[in-house]
Amino acid sequence: MPFPFPGDALAEHWALGAADVHPHHGGMNSATWFVTTDQGRYVAKAVTGSVITPADPALWFRGGIAVADALAARGFRSGAPVRTAGGALTVPWDGGALAVLTMVPETPADDRRAIGATLAGAHRLLRDVRVEGEVGMDWVDPGAAHLGLRPWLRDAVAGAVRDLAAAGPLTTGLLHADPAPEAFIGGxxxxxxVAMRGPLLYDIASALMYLAEDGAGFLDGYRAGGAVPDAExxxxxxxxxxxxYAVQADYFARRIVMNDLTGIADGADNERGLEDARRGLHR
Incomplete structure (x- = not known):
């Protein structure tokens, strides 16, 4: 899905004119551009009204940017937002929101123990943080129409939601919500x-999903950080x-029904995502 480059907005709000711009658009829920100017290197990132999410995409985006800002203020490399001339973290754009982020050196973390320790460090730093735009981890609706897409889908998602509700008190805090290995860069x-508040185990489960559930090293690194009790x-x-996996199934089912191709080449990628989720749910 093509996105227009927000050059006028960058010049007006961040005084970033005469930039060398390279579209990235690697994410499935946003548009991004690498921007180089005389002042430095940045990432322009936007969500628009055309991006399909369970809620207002601009609300989620602004909350996530606020969390990154809070972490940066505590010395954590988070891809911190650059404030506008008026001091704002984001500006309205194309029915959504736009931010300019600090470019983090692209040195990927290839050590799983280090990834676990980094996630635990972020959770500890966010323990007492509150930001505007926080949302709860309650957006998966087993009654949603798109869960009728496959015969197995609704019952599997509903069962996972019930199991979570019955899990008892868990350690909660602000989440990253999608800590894929490629997001751990530059230390x-x-x-x-998004500024999502929920069980910290959700982030751990997300990382394990991306690591194909091979948690050797990752869980050791996270445990050493002491953010969640071992028994939990x-x-x-x-x-x-x-x-x-239920969240993943819900996400890709929605994308298939809505024909959302943001960040992918064609609909086959959405189908593969849904099949991976099915295998995870039935394992």
Whole structure:
């Protein structure tokens, strides 16, 4: 899906004119551009009204940018936002919102223990943080129409939601919500897309999903950070892992029904995502 480059907005709000621009658009929920000017290197990132999310995309985006800002203020490399001339973190754009982020050196973390330790460090730093635009982890609706897409889908998602509700008290905080390995770069964690408050185990389950559930090293690194008690990790992580696959199934089913091709070449990528979620839910 093509997105117009927000050059006028960058010049008006951030005084970033005469820029060397390279479209990136690697994400499935946003548009991004690498921007180089005499002042430095940045990432322009936007969500628009055309991006399909369970809620207002601009609200989610602004909350995530606020979390990244809070982490940066605590010395954590988060891809911090650059404030506008008026001090804002984002500006309205194309029915959504636009931000300019600090470019983080693209040195990927290839050590799983380091990834786990970095995630635990972010969770600890966010323990007492509150930001505008926070949302709860309650957007998966087992009654949603798009879950009728496949015969197995609704019951599997509903079961995962019930299991989470029955899991008992869990350690909660602000989440990254999608900590894929490629987001751990430069010794930090970037791509904060929402200010979501929920069980910290959700982030751990997300990372494990991306690591194909091969948690060797990752969980050791996270445990060393002490953000979640060992007993909670042992007893409740399987429940959160199943719920994470339910979220994935809900997400790709919605994209298929709405024919959302943001960030992908064609609809086959959405179908593969849904099939991966099905296998995870039924494992």
């Amino acid at each position: 930090g964690l970037i791509d904060w897309g 990790l042992r007893d409740a992580l399987p429940v959160l892992l199943r719920f994470r």
